[in-house]
Amino acid sequence: EISSLTKAEPPNRIMSSFTDTCEGDACWAAGWLQHSLTISASISSDAVYAVETARLEGPLTSHMSPDSFPTRVVPFDITVMSIFFILLMTLVIHEIYAAYRKPLLANHEEAKSNWLQLSYLGSWFNMFFIIAMTVPVSLDFCLQMGQSATMSGFFLSSPIIGSIVGIIIGKVICGEADWNQRFARRLMIWCGQFSFLCTLTIAFLLNHSVHLSVPQRRTNFWFVILLLQVSTMVSSMPTVPMLVMQNKVTPTSEKTFWMIMAQCFRNGGMLVGPGFFALTAWAVKRGQPVAPISLMAWCYLGFLLFGECLALYSSMVLPTVLVPLPEEPSAPETEVCVTMLPNEQRERVVKNMVWYALERPFSISAIEVSTIMLLEVSYGWSTELCGTAFTVVAGASLAFSAISSVLLSRNFLTESSVFFGANLAGLFGVLFLFDFGTGAAGLLLADGLVYGMASVANGIAEGWASKAAMPGTNFSLEIYRLQNTIAVNCARFISPIVARTVLDFGGRNVYACLQLFIVFLGTTTVYKTVKLVWDNKGEDEKQKPIINKEEAMQNTN
Numbered sequence: 077e078i079s080s081l082t083k084a085e086p087p088n089r090i091m092s093s094f095t096d097t098c099e100g101d102a103c104w105a106a107g108w109l110q111h112s113l114t115i116s117a118s119i120s121s122d123a124v125y126a127v128e129t130a131r132l133e134g135p136l137t138s139h140m141s142p143d144s145f146p147t148r149v150v151p152f153d154i155t156v157m158s159i160f161f162i163l164l165m166t167l168v169i170h171e172i173y174a175a176y177r178k179p180l181l182a183n184h185e186e187a188k189s190n191w192l193q194l195s196y197l198g199s200w201f202n203m204f205f206i207i208a209m210t211v212p213v214s215l216d217f218c219l220q221m222g223q224s225a226t227m228s229g230f231f232l233s234s235p236i237i238g239s240i241v242g243i244i245i246g247k248v249i250c251g252e253a254d255w256n257q258r259f260a261r262r263l264m265i266w267c268g269q270f271s272f273l274c275t276l277t278i279a280f281l282l283n284h285s286v287h288l289s290v291p292q293r294r295t296n297f298w299f300v301i302l303l304l305q306v307s308t309m310v311s312s313m314p315t316v317p318m319l320v321m322q323n324k325v326t327p328t329s330e331k332t333f334w335m336i337m338a339q340c341f342r343n344g345g346m347l348v349g350p351g352f353f354a355l356t357a358w359a360v361k362r363g364q365p366v367a368p369i370s371l372m373a374w375c376y377l378g379f380l381l382f383g384e385c386l387a388l389y390s391s392m393v394l395p396t397v398l399v400p401l402p403e404e405p406s407a408p409e410t411e412v413c414v415t416m417l418p419n420e421q422r423e424r425v426v427k428n429m430v431w432y433a434l435e436r437p438f439s440i441s442a443i444e445v446s447t448i449m450l451l452e453v454s455y456g457w458s459t460e461l462c463g464t465a466f467t468v469v470a471g472a473s474l475a476f477s478a479i480s481s482v483l484l485s486r487n488f489l490t491e492s493s494v495f496f497g498a499n500l501a502g503l504f505g506v507l508f509l510f511d512f513g514t515g516a517a518g519l520l521l522a523d524g525l526v527y528g529m530a531s532v533a534n535g536i537a538e539g540w541a542s543k544a545a546m547p548g549t550n551f552s553l554e555i556y557r558l559q560n561t562i563a564v565n566c567a568r569f570i571s572p573i574v575a576r577t578v579l580d581f582g583g584r585n586v587y588a589c590l591q592l593f594i595v596f597l598g599t600t601t602v603y604k605t606v607k608l609v610w611d612n613k614g615e616d617e618k619q620k621p622i623i624n625k626e627e628a629m630q631n632t633n
């Protein structure tokens with residue numbers, strides 16, 4: 077043991093020169109002392125790392141470490157980069173053309189345009205398409221980057237911080253009061269291109285990080301977070317202008333329909349995303365394991381490809397001039413519409429829907445990140461197979477949204493009954509989240525019910541709030557949109573962190589209790605809202621005999 081210590085290499089050149097000149101016991105003592113210090117420092121460093129890891133790791137992921145994953149990197153293909161370059165140049169050329177003439181697919185004769193609505197719907201599709209692409213590999217990605225399950229939740233939600241800042245900036249520079257259509261259009265196009273360049277930089281940085289040491293990966297992780305903040309801040313600046321523009325081209329009678337359609341496209345993004353992720357993973361892996369970091373980089377390239385195609389379409393369809401909507405005749409209502417409520421109650425409807433925008437996204441965002449984690453860690457599913465969970469959940473949501481649209485359009489049910497009934501069904505679905513021995517099947521059943529019913533309710537909630545909002549008040553459409561978007565983003569920021577932490581340390585049943593509490597809060601808010609409509613409906617029916625009596629007297633005279 078002593079002889080091995082004397083043969084140890086000195087750790088630095090100063091000690092090496094000293095031990096080369098010393099002799100006998102002095103040489104042995106100096107080498108032994110330096111080697112002891114080196115061992116102590118190494119043990120101390122490992123102990124610090126172990127303590128830090130122990131503070132963040134829960135029982136569910138304690139067996140996983142950065143060294144548990146493959147390290148193969150797949151470099152970016154020149155073909156993919158060429159496609160990006162062609163799409164970008166096409167968009168630039170079209171914008172030069174649109175500066176002097178009408179965009180190719182824009183409608184300057186009338187405000188109502190289904191092609192334009194498709195652009196708005198595509199934006200919602202893209203947002204959830206990105207979520208469905210990144211969530212399946214997010215846990216393995218963060219663990220290989222030297223982070224924990226809790227930090228994987230933070231990674232998914234951290235862009236929300238930049239998003240909130242961007243939304244506020246966008247409202248200030250392009251609000252409804254001082255509307256400038258040309259400026260709003262440029263904002264919607266060029267902010268997306270800046271975000272595209274930031275995300276492309278992130279993809280290159282991630283692919284470079286695979287073979288770095290764990291401390292260096294941790295450092296790069298925070299560079300990625302910073303770039304995500306910048307990217308989402310800039311890409312979120314057109315959010316309020318886009319919503320204001322959509323309101324200007326959407327007739328009041330069609331607002332609930334287009335809100336439900338928006339929810340369908342969100343679900344569509346969740347439905348298509350897993351399949352596109354599986355296709356991307358297959359194309360990248362080619363039958364060989366790939367580092368989760370490199371796979372995440374390729375996922376970024378995958379949704380950037382779709383996003384750039386959407387940006388090109390939007391540049392062709394967004395008008396430079398908006399034509400005012402014509403006056404539309406009042407349509408018969410199957411129940412008291414929120415526009416018929418007194419102003420105080422209309423304000424209460426808007427405020428309730430802002431609260432609901434905080435409660436509902438918390439629940440569905442928790443489902444998005446927690447289901448994948450449970451399936452992968454507790455039930456041993458692969459990342460590609462975990463992505464199919466989104467297909468099940470989004471498919472159920474899409475079916476529920478389509479059925480509710482048919483029922484509402486044919487007046488089989490009233491909006492208030494569908495609104496409240498969907499929340500009650502979601503509350504019932506939470507019970508299947510508890511671990512009663514149903515395994516992954518029970519988990520997916522619960523997710524389908526809770527997520528699907530929340531999708532139905534969300535379309536009606538946004539439609540009601542848009543109708544109840546009044547211009548020139550503190551519950552105008554612009555103010556509602558700003559508050560609603562901030563509430564959604566705050567919920568989506570907090571939810572992944574809380575949900576994955578609760579799962580890691582508490583398990584499935586504690587997570588189910590959290591979901592039960594949140595969904596109950598949302599159901600209570602919806603009940604308070606629909607009760608305003610039901611109460612006014614009762615007062616309206618009480619006054620019908622009086623109105624009929626007055627009409628009869630006038631006819632007699």
